[in-house]
Amino acid sequence: xxxxxxxxxxxxxxxxxxxxxxxxxxxxxxxxxxxxxxxxxxxxxxxxxxxxxxxxxxxxxxxxxxxxxxxxxxxxxxxxxxxxxxxxxxxxxxxxxxxxxxxxxxxxxxxxxxxxxxxxxxxxxxxxxxxxxxxxxxxxxxxxxxxxxxxxxxxxxxxxxxxxxxxxxxxxxxxxxxxxxxxxxxxxxxxxxxxxxxxxxxxxxxxxxxxxxxxxxxxxxxxxxxxxxxxxxxxxxxxxxxxxxxxxxxxxxxxxxxxxxxxxxxxxxxxxxxxxxxxxxxxxxxxxxxxxxxxxxxxxxxxxxxxxxxxxxxxxxxxxxxxxxxxxxxxxxxxxxxxxxxxxxxxxxxxxxxxxxxxxxxxxxxx
Numbered sequence: 001x002x003x004x005x006x007x008x009x010x011x012x013x014x015x016x017x018x019x020x021x022x023x024x025x026x027x028x029x030x031x032x033x034x035x036x037x038x039x040x041x042x043x044x045x046x047x048x049x050x051x052x053x054x055x056x057x058x059x060x061x062x063x064x065x066x067x068x069x070x071x072x073x074x075x076x077x078x079x080x081x082x083x084x085x086x087x088x089x090x091x092x093x094x095x096x097x098x099x100x101x102x103x104x105x106x107x108x109x110x111x112x113x114x115x116x117x118x119x120x121x122x123x124x125x126x127x128x129x130x131x132x133x134x135x136x137x138x139x140x141x142x143x144x145x146x147x148x149x150x151x152x153x154x155x156x157x158x159x160x161x162x163x164x165x166x167x168x169x170x171x172x173x174x175x176x177x178x179x180x181x182x183x184x185x186x187x188x189x190x191x192x193x194x195x196x197x198x199x200x201x202x203x204x205x206x207x208x209x210x211x212x213x214x215x216x217x218x219x220x221x222x223x224x225x226x227x228x229x230x231x232x233x234x235x236x237x238x239x240x241x242x243x244x245x246x247x248x249x250x251x252x253x254x255x256x257x258x259x260x261x262x263x264x265x266x267x268x269x270x271x272x273x274x275x276x277x278x279x280x281x282x283x284x285x286x287x288x289x290x291x292x293x294x295x296x297x298x299x300x301x302x303x304x305x306x307x308x309x310x311x312x313x314x315x316x317x318x319x320x321x322x323x324x325x326x327x328x329x330x331x332x333x334x335x336x337x338x339x340x341x342x343x344x345x346x347x348x349x350x351x352x353x354x355x356x357x358x359x360x361x362x363x364x365x366x367x
Contacts, residue, residue: 037271040078042100044088045211047081050230050293051104051164051255051286059257059282063274071270088209095260096154102259102275104162108191108252109209113154115334116140116147116341119348120163120252121192122327125320125360127352128167130251130287136351137161137253138283143347146339151256157264159279162255163287165228166294167248168193171241172224173217177309179319181245188213188222192326196226196249199322210235217241229297230290238304247311247319251290257282320361327363342367 041060043052060077067073086094091103092110107117119140120133127133138161141147148158170176170187184202187194194205206222210231216222217240225241226249232238257279264272302308311319327345334341349364 035072036074036076037267038076038078039102040080040085040100042080042085042091042094042103044083044086044091045081045104045106046083047079048234049081049210050234050289051162052081054286054289055104055257055282058285059278062281063278066274066278067271071268071274073268073271075271088211092154092156092258095156095258098260098262100260101263102159102257105156105256105258106190106254107256108193108254111192114150114256115330115337116144116150116339116344117253117256118192118330119344120250122330123345123349123352123359123363124168124193124196124250124323125248125316126349126363127250127355127357128248129355129357130163130166130290131284132352132355132357133251133253134161134163134283134287136348136355137163138280139351140344140348144340144344146334147344151258152261155261156258157261159257159259159276160283161253162257162283163251163253164255164290165230165251166290167250168226168228168252169232169249170224170226170245170247171217171232171237172243172245173220173241174223175243175307175309176224176245178311179315182224185223186221188216188225190226190254193226193249193252195326196319196323198324199319213237214240228294229301230293233293233297233300238301238306242304242306244298244301244306244308245311246308247316255286317360323361325363325366328366331367 045052047053056079064075080100085099088106089109091105094100095103107114111118120137141158141161151158176182179200182200182203186204186206187197188206188208190209194207197203197205208216210227213225213227214235214237217225298308331341331345345367346364
């Protein structure tokens with residue numbers, strides 16, 4: 001009830017301020033008319049971001065197709081991206097308050113509210129296959145209720161994990177050929193991945209979002225940035241950071257498709273089923289796209305004048321060993337909060353090993 005009151009209050013404020021995007025979303029009851037349901041989907045990132053593009057081009061049409069085949073209900077979509085309703089860090093709160101009925105939450109921005117979602121971030125240097133990581137994290141979310149309960153606590157229903165990158169790499173304004181080139185440098189990152197720098201002497205992490213990286217690198221706020229080739233290509237990073245160090249830090253789960261719980265509770269069961277099934281299909285589709293465009297993006301980076309140097313295997317292993325065991329710290333923190341952090345960590349790494357992945361460091365050895 002409190003969420004419904006908060007939702008109406010925020011919407012009334014939005015209308016008073018003349019914010020058309022805020023006013024577009026309605027109350028908890030989703031139906032406009034018999035058989036027609038209005039859905040506002042939000043993300044703070046622009047429509048050109050790969051996962052947003054695929055939400056428009058794959059998720060929505062697939063939901064509509066399946067409903068048309070087996071249900072009397074149709075969805076009337078309103079898509080609001082790129083800051084029209086929320087900024088990138090505001091999707092979680094936006095869906096919680098009902099500014100959007102569903103959204104793509106960038107979980108790395110919400111380590112306090114969604115600590116379990118950091119599971120792939122705290123286990124770097126294992127897997128560079130988005131498909132494997134997506135399935136493994138989603139399996140953990142379904143096997144360990146604690147992960148989904150974190151979304152429930154912010155008035156949302158978890159639908160599926162999204163892995164939109166094959167691997168974090170390093171992009172620098174000046175050449176980077178080894179770890180020594182990163183010593184004493186300022187490196188931009190989105191959140192938890194800034195802790196990777198603790199394995200590099202005097203490297204300084206600078207927090208920022210993907211949409212900020214170009215300006216950060218252009219103005220010298222950062223000397224390098226941790227991002228992935230597709231994003232580097234999409235946001236034209238080659239113009240300000242033409243040197244890529246292929247460090248294969250790993251794929252991470254950074255997106256989750258969620259839906260406002262009040263809105264969810266008012267949906268017909270057949271619509272819920274379709275949304276759940278298509279969310280899983282979207283999970284696999286986006287991961288496949290991530291792998292396909294990764295190589296294309298590396299080629300585009302080179303064609304645009306960029307240079308790529310591979311970090312030697314022994315340097316990569318040395319980097320992993322030099323880091324504090326952030327996975328053990330993460331697991332211990334969850335354990336202390338009454339959540340099965342250690343069990344989740346062991347199960348996740350076990351899933352990666354079962355899929356043929358060989359860790360550069362066994363992060364579960366110390367738990």
